[in-house]
Amino acid sequence: MTTPVRTDLDAYRVAVAELPESAVASRDVEGAVVVVPGADAWWVVASDAITAGAAAVVVARPAVGPIEALDALASLAGAVPVVVERPLLRADMVAAAGASIEELPAPGALVVECHAPARTLGPALRDAIGWARVIAGTPLAPRTTESWGGRVLALLESGLGSAVSIAVALQPGAPSPGRLRITSIAATRVEVDADLDTVVAVTDATGRRILPARFESSERVALRRAISAVRTAERPSDLADLRHDTGLSVALLSARPA
Structure with a gap:
């Protein structure tokens, strides 16, 4: 059918x-x-x-x-x-990452880096926050934000106690959709690199595993x-997730300069 x-x-x-x-x-x-x-x-x-x-x-x-x-x-x-x-937040990669980390405790901290051309900085930051939400395993809330000259530094927190630091900068030379890097600070480290492709890696005491690439x-x-x-x-929860990630990204990018 x-x-x-x-x-x-x-x-x-x-x-x-x-x-x-x-x-x-x-x-x-x-x-x-x-x-x-x-x-x-x-x-x-x-x-x-x-x-x-x-x-x-x-x-x-x-x-x-x-x-x-x-x-x-x-x-x-x-x-x-x-x-x-x-x-930058592909549903198939999110599902694969979730299956790999679902049994892990919430990380103590996450470091999020986001660079993009001016035209796509908002969507790129929105998707970076989405990845942080996925890895933290819970919605995020803002704590502090500073901005200056097209750059943003922010601290978010999760309901499970994870601290999420975010560094955002305009980068005209970045790939059109933007470039993200998210790293968890925990006994088992989760790393996400996303631009034109997405790579998710999980590192623990047994070694480093890179999740299979998706060609679809x-x-x-x-x-x-x-x-x-x-x-x-x-x-699907897509709209609710989009709303969460949009609200935080807009708040960060509209913060008044320090």
């Missing part, structure tokens, strides 16, 4: 073609998985798709949106699945997840 997919994005058309047993291209919105480009005001387009009867929505590489708009979208969506494609495109991963959510009536 195939699920109809409505998209105007070339990368998602390729993803549909690569999933012939589960996806079929459609011109209609009603009853389809609708792919929404993540440009400015993407939340309006996503809301319109849900109102028009979309079975699910995929938001492709979303720009940073206002918290109020994210809340309104979540309220409107209700049981309609909304999947968010975040290239982030678009195809997002589309598969949306189709699965439609068929299983699952409601």
